[in-house]
């Protein structure tokens with residue numbers, strides 16, 4: 143099929159996703175200005191254990207993590223998908239206290255997030271060297287100096303949003319930008335009691351529902367669509383064997399929606415879903431296999447007191 147000409151990747155992805163069956167929208171589009179703020183609210187929710195678990199690990203293990211770097215010379219701390227860098231500040235505080243010589247390089251697709259973060263860090267830490275990059279992860283990594291050692295952070299279980307194939311491709315691509323002995327620190331959400339996982343994506347204040355529905359608001363605003371948010375409901379599920387938490391938006395009645403920005407009209411049956419996110423959960427065997435298949439050596443796996451989350455240190 144010949145696709146019409148699109149002005150942006152967003153337009154193209156929305157068009158393709160809403161013409162598919164089942165319908166889907168890519169989760170990376172959650173993060174517009176409003177979505178960034180709602181995600182910050184999610185990270186404060188008691189049900190969303192991921193943030194507090196990872197915070198606990200980084201706080202307890204920061205000295206060990208940096209001991210693997212053996213930094214005798216200036217190094218680069220690269221933060222992929224830095225957002226507001228709330229958890230990274232634990233590491234920054236530690237490095238500054240240790241008088242480490244490093245450059246902090248937050249990378250985020252959102253130029254808004256990178257600008258806000260850079261100025262906030264400069265306010266907070268007078269002479270921290272910060273180079274914010276609002277680019278795709280790989281082009282950012284490829285643009286960096288090869289002279290200095292790198293520690294690449296991929297925190298928060300962002301890796302969980304990739305499909306299986308995307309996960310391996312991503313890890314191999316990162317590998318190709320690293321030098322021998324450079325490090326990667328990845329956050330994995332661990333498989334656990336399904337009720338605990340489901341609750342993290344189904345909080346009782348409805349923040350996650352708002353986060354999910356914001357995607358339709360974004361399409362209304364940016365593509366002139368007429369999604370009626372009252373006729374969609376947040377629909378989270380957890381598939382234990384697959385280790386996949388999924389979010390969808392379910393249509394509460396049969397309805398038509400117009401999306402003039404991409405010249406598209408869609409129909410939804412009552413009960414039909416639009417898939418919006420997969421958040422993959424791991425165990426240590428799967429983490430080990432991922433590292434092997436993408437060429438890394440695992441130096442350490444750290445977990446929190448509840449064993450909900452893991453931060454894994456990998457070496458090229």
Ligand code: AVJ
Nearest residue numbers: 184298299300302303350421
């Ligand atoms: C930012 C991808 C780690 O999948 O847990 C939170 C996003 N979605 N609540 C996750 C999210 C719904 C989050 N990540």
